[in-house]
Each structure stands twice: as C-alpha cells, then as structure tokens.
Amino acid sequence: MAGLQNTPLKILELKPESSEVEILTENLQQICTRIDDSGASLVSVIAVMGTYRTGKSFLLDLLARYLKVKAAETAKAEELELARQEALRAGLPAWAPGLG
Incomplete structure (x- = not known):
C-alpha cells in the first residue's frame, strides 16, 4: 500500500444498466486506513x-x-x-x- 499513498481511489461506481450507485467498500476502507495513519482529524469528501x-x-x-x-x-x-x-x-x- 505504500506505493498508493498519493493516488486517487474511486469510492463510487455508477451501474449503467440500473442507474444505481455502488459504494466500493474496499477502496473506502483503504481511505479510512490512510486517514487513521496520517493522524488527520478532519476530512471532507466531495463528489x-x-x-x-x-x-x-x-x-x-x-x-x-x-x-x-x-x-x-x-x-x-x-x-x-x-x-x-x-x-x-x-x-x-x-x-x-x-x-x-
């Protein structure tokens, strides 16, 4: 994971056949881990x-x-x-x- 520190991660994916949005929980968990490791107290996610x-x-x-x-x-x-x-x-x- 050290090589991925500064790369964007997709956390939502649009399913074109149903027009639904899927949450990519694995990527979201990676982001949460990075936030915990960084010691950040506030984070904003904008989509x-x-x-x-x-x-x-x-x-x-x-x-x-x-x-x-x-x-x-x-x-x-x-x-x-x-x-x-x-x-x-x-x-x-x-x-x-x-x-x-």
Missing part, C-alpha cells in the same frame, strides 16, 4: 456527478482554488497571531506586528 460537459471539473477546480486561498489566509492569520504573541512577550504593544 460531483452529472452528464457530459456540464461543469463538473469546473466546479471542482473552483472549489480547490477557493480552499487554497482560504488555507493561505488561515496561515497568514496564524503567522500574525504568533508575531503578536511574541511582541507581547517582548513588551511591545499588541498592534506592533501589524506594522510590518
């Missing part, structure tokens, strides 16, 4: 289904870009909070780190 050329990839790309921006904003906020705490320990006013 988009639709007919050909209806914007599924566009929607997922838009969501991925949004999440990257939010992650960068969170990292910046954490960096500023750390600088503020260091400034307070050094005896500077709380607003001082925001000057740089």
Whole structure:
C-alpha cells in the first residue's frame, strides 16, 4: 500500500444498466486506513456527478482554488497571531506586528 499513498481511489461506481450507485467498500476502507495513519482529524469528501460537459471539473477546480486561498489566509492569520504573541512577550504593544 505504500506505493498508493498519493493516488486517487474511486469510492463510487455508477451501474449503467440500473442507474444505481455502488459504494466500493474496499477502496473506502483503504481511505479510512490512510486517514487513521496520517493522524488527520478532519476530512471532507466531495463528489460531483452529472452528464457530459456540464461543469463538473469546473466546479471542482473552483472549489480547490477557493480552499487554497482560504488555507493561505488561515496561515497568514496564524503567522500574525504568533508575531503578536511574541511582541507581547517582548513588551511591545499588541498592534506592533501589524506594522510590518
């Protein structure tokens, strides 16, 4: 399984003869094992289904870009909070780190 760490796994499969969706439990179990091994506390699974050329990839790309921006904003906020705490320990006013 070590070679599969960064590969996508299909967890749903559409059965064309009946238009039903089947859950691939073996792949889902592999994902759960990877999550447990990584120590992650939160995971989101996003699935988009639709007919050909209806914007599924566009929607997922838009969501991925949004999440990257939010992650960068969170990292910046954490960096500023750390600088503020260091400034307070050094005896500077709380607003001082925001000057740089």
